[in-house]
Structures are given as C-alpha cells and as structure tokens.
Amino acid sequence: AQSVTQLGSHVSVSEGALVLLRCNYSSSVPPYLFWYVQYPNQGLQLLLKYTSAATLVKGINGFEAEFKKSETSFHLTKPSAHMSDAAEYFCAVSEIQGAQKLVFGQGTRLTINP
Amino acid sequence: DTEVTQTPKHLVMGMTNKKSLKCEQHMGHRAMYWYKQKAKKPPELMFVYSYEKLSINESVPSRFSPECPNSSLLNLHLHALQPEDSALYLCASSQSLQGASTDTQYFGPGTRLTVL
Numbered sequence: 293a294q295s296v297t298q299l300g301s302h303v304s305v306s307e308g309a310l311v312l313l314r315c316n317y318s319s320s321v322p323p324y325l326f327w328y329v330q331y332p333n334q335g336l337q338l339l340l341k342y343t344s345a346a347t348l349v350k351g352i353n354g355f356e357a358e359f360k361k362s363e364t365s366f367h368l369t370k371p372s373a374h375m376s377d378a379a380e381y382f383c384a385v386s387e388i389q390g391a392q393k394l395v396f397g398q399g400t401r402l403t404i405n406p
Numbered sequence: 407d408t409e410v411t412q413t414p415k416h417l418v419m420g421m422t423n424k425k426s427l428k429c430e431q432h433m434g435h436r437a438m439y440w441y442k443q444k445a446k447k448p449p450e451l452m453f454v455y456s457y458e459k460l461s462i463n464e465s466v467p468s469r470f471s472p473e474c475p476n477s478s479l480l481n482l483h484l485h486a487l488q489p490e491d492s493a494l495y496l497c498a499s500s501q502s503l504q505g506a507s508t509d510t511q512y513f514g515p516g517t518r519l520t521v522l
Contacts, residue, residue: 326510334515335498341508
C-alpha cells in the first residue's frame with residue numbers, strides 16, 4: 293500500500309518568509325502525488341499535482357512542489373508567505389482499487405505571523 | 407464550473423433520527439466520493455461511486471447508507487448514528503477517465519454533523 297508522511301504537524305512562518313511544507317511518500321510504483329489546502333470550515337482545494345510529466349510542478353497561489361525520486365519527497369514551497377496562506381495543507385498519494393483512492397498525510401497547519 | 411454543492415451545511419440529529427446528506431455536481435464527472443473528517447485529522451474515505459455503481463466501501467458501518475440516483479447526485483442516508491459519528495462529511499467528484507490515478511478530486515464545502 294502507498295502512503296505519505298508529512299513532517300511537522302504545525303509550521304509557523306513570518307509574512308514574506310519562505311514556506312516549506314514537507315511530504316515524503318512510500319510507494320512501490322511511480323506515485324501520483326497531490327497537495328490540497330483546506331481553509332477553516334471549508335472543503336479541500338487542489339494546489340497542484342504530480343503526474344510524472346515534469347518534476348517541478350507549479351500550482352495556484354504561487355505554490356510549487358518538486359518531485360525527488362531519490363529522496364522520495366514532494367515538498368511544497370512558496371517564496372513569500374502571505375497572511376491568506378494560513379490553512380491546513382494535506383499531501384496525498386493516489387492509488388487505484390477499482391476507483392481512485394486518495395491516501396492523505398496527517399496534514400500540516402500553516403500559521404503566518406505578521 | 408468546478409463546484410460541488412452539499413446540503414445541509416449543518417445538521418444536528420439524535421441517535422434515533424433518520425436524515426440524509428446531499429451532494430450535487432454538474433461537471434459531468436462520473437466518480438463521486440464520501441469522506442469523513444474529524445477535527446484536526448485528514449479526510450477518511452468512506453465510499454466511492456464510479457459510473458453510478460458502488461466501487462469502494464471502506465468497511466463503513468451499515469448505519470451509513472450511500473445512494474447514487476444519477477451521475478450528478480450522491481446521497482448519504484444516516485440512521486441510528488452514534489455521538490462519535492459527529493464530524494465534517496465531505497463529498498468529492500472526479501472525471502474518472504482512463505488513467506484515473508491522475509484525476510483531480512473536487513471537494514464540496516462539507517456538512518458539519520453533530521449527533522446528540
């Protein structure tokens with residue numbers, strides 16, 4: 293079975309600072325990886341996804357992630373944090389069991405300090 | 407339009423009540439999902455419908471009964487729930503094209519369920 297591990301349940305950065313949220317995967321086959329964001333009292337929104345087309349994936353709101361097979365990682369970054377980035381972020385890996393199944397990491401809460 | 411709608415937004419029910427959650431999408435997606443999310447936890451998959459047929463049931467208790475009347479609608483019927491079933495229930499949909507591993511799931515805002 294595939295899985296993802298998010299390192300750090302809570303990350304706090306200053307406004308304007310670099311955001312780095314870590315995700316490592318475990319998979320015996322080439323993985324398809326996703327980053328979702330959840331704002332308070334809302335559903336999940338896709339930030340970006342890795343589908344093996346390119347290792348550096350650009351997403352919405354200035355986020356990007358780089359797939360590194362040698363490190364089994366898919367870390368999410370943003371050069372300059374904005375107050376509106378405060379949210380819960382989930383990394384997920386996709387597997388097929390008759391239909392698509394997303395396996396989520398435990399999530400990382402991002403706090404932005406003014 | 408990439409919207410998945412869910413009704414109601416909030417629901418409070420007693421353990422003997424019967425209620426239903428509703429989910430709707432008009433994106434032509436052929437896969438629809440129910441997730442349960444407890445506070446400060448990731449979503450947990452409950453059910454998946456693909457082309458209106460139940461494809462995945464993650465060993466969910468029978469007090470939760472899903473229904474997919476057509477390709478745009480997904481219901482979750484609730485009966486005799488327990489207080490520990492209180493959670494945010496999220497619906498999602500995806501295209502379910504060939505190569506579905508790369509599908510994007512679009513999530514609704516959820517229904518906040520409280521069981522007294």
